[in-house]
Amino acid sequence: MAVPSYFTTGEKIAHYSLRVFVMLVLLFLISPIIAVMPLSFNSESFFTYPMPGYSLKWYEDFFFNDRWTGALRMSFFIAICTTILATFLGTLAALGLARTNFPAKSTIMAILISPMIVPVIISAVGMFKFYAQLDLASTLLGVILAHTALATPFVVITVTATLSAFDKTLMRAGASCGAPPHTVFFKVVMPLILPGMISGALFAFVTSFDEVVVVLFLASPEQRTLPLQMFSGIREMISPTITAAATVLVLFSTALLVTVELLRRRSEKLRGVQA
């Protein structure tokens, strides 16, 4: 973008210094991620530039060592179970809340999204103590339940947002054409709110997949997830495999969230909202 010709010298200086400042901030935002990725190809196990040589051995360790593959599998399993539960419960609740005249709507909404508000350490410690009394601590079920509680607010919020623009006359139109309620839901409502449901599901997945504080308290070595494996690795001595793991995770979460963004656009288009 060129500077307009009518700008004074002062304005030009302000304009260019703003641009330089913004570029530096953007560099600051992106640099840690960009700086760490090449280190994962380092042939030696230290973290400085220049690198003496290139190697894929840290990726080999990440993809073939049982400790890491086990953690990856565990993370996927927990995250998928969490996603299914959270999407189901969250979508139902959002559908209920979207109906008119819902009593004490804002209070119930506040309670439903409280897991997003309470500092995660309090949630982790509280659930740890309570689940331990129910013999749920250090079990797969305990971790999944805890993650589901943390993940549902995201589903509730995204589906509620999609429903807020949903034209309710479509449901009446469906009903007046003789469709029973479940047909109306699956043939009319569901296709329209599906983008919201999927992005809610992806948020739920990412929440569980990245979560470390709750598993730190609630999980035993048998439920060692990827973040837990990373966390326990870096506390003592950083293994370069962590840089490989970080790179894979960055690419993975980017792919997931690009999907969310595309879905959001599609949903806006479907609802006729001007982007």
Place this chain on the structure above:
Amino acid sequence: MAMAQALPSDGVMRAADGTPLKVALARAERRERLKALGLVLPLFAFIVLSFLVPIFVMLYNAVYDPDVAENLPTTVVALQQWDGKDLPSEEVFAAFAADMKKAQESKMVALIGKRLNYEISGIRSKVIATGRKVGAIEAGPYKDAVIAIDKIWGEPETWATIKRSSSSYTPFYLLAMLDMRQGVDGSIEQVPADRAVYIDILKRTLGISLLVTFCTLILGYPVAYMLATTPQKTASILMIFVLLPFWTSLLVRTTAWMILMQDGGVFAQFMNVTGITWVMNLLGVMDGPPELFKTRFATVVAMTHIQLPFTLLPIYSVMKTISPTYMRAAKSLGGTPFYSFIRVYMPQTLPGVAAGCLLTFILCLGYYITPALVGGPTDQMVSGYIASAINTENNWGKASALGVILLIATLILYYVYNKLVGIDRMKLG
């Protein structure tokens, strides 16, 4: 008057099945409401049972601590008569000896010692030793026999502490968070300076959160401005730089900073290459090469990096709605660009600034992972102390009291945020 003709003779409108329309409508609405409740109920019950109840049960430990009252039951009853001035009566010592014998059998002595140790340093081992030796006391007088085991039982303060713990409900932990305690006579007093640590922790948490919020605002505001004013095409490319780190997991970003901030690591190399190290040494801010790992500086940099998008995005979305004609109007009325910006543009961005800063501040208060990995021992915040109270001290009272304070602060700020922005409209990226 077609309407009037349609009305039945008694003047009541009826549905097809003959029920009055009013009744039928109310019934339909009730059915609708029940259906809605039925949809919300599963999640509501799940959140309450799996999330809220555990948190309340845990936080209850901040005021509920039955360890002493349950394990020295007759002692605390006998102590009710004690005036707190001199040593308690023989009766109290007899009850104490009996209680300790029982506690030794049921292996509860260590628990009593642990609890009393929170208030009297070093008493733990003495209680345990007393538990071992108390069985040897066959008959009275108990007073001399018990004091003979350890001098600590000859101190009125020891008994005052036990008397204070005689109820299962104690203000001890919450008072301790404010560096206060109950004195021998039950009045509230400051704790000695060497035990006063909690106000410092709270101040530090607030200080780091404020500093990070300020940094994100200073860095984020110009970026938001540029994103909102450049053409859409450029803006969407620049937006990637904001969203990519936003989408990356917190642990990964913290790990990245941990690796970069190592002594002699990439960040230090960067400072050396760009001459920042040289300037810093010249100014006397630093001495020799940068040592950043486990410092406050590293903590604030990493937290600012992680929180920057949270501050920036709400400001950006408000700026997007400000029409450029306002600035043109201000300039055409003779305002200098700087004056117009300050007086016309900035006030309109305040809702976004408030929303972004408040969100960042709230999230900062609860930070645990980043200070734990990038910061040193003196950079830990409230969450870190909650974790270590449980992991290393197994002190649930302390963890819960810290949790109560953190939660209350968070809830108050969220209440403000909700009034300001609406919580369900929170940006999810």
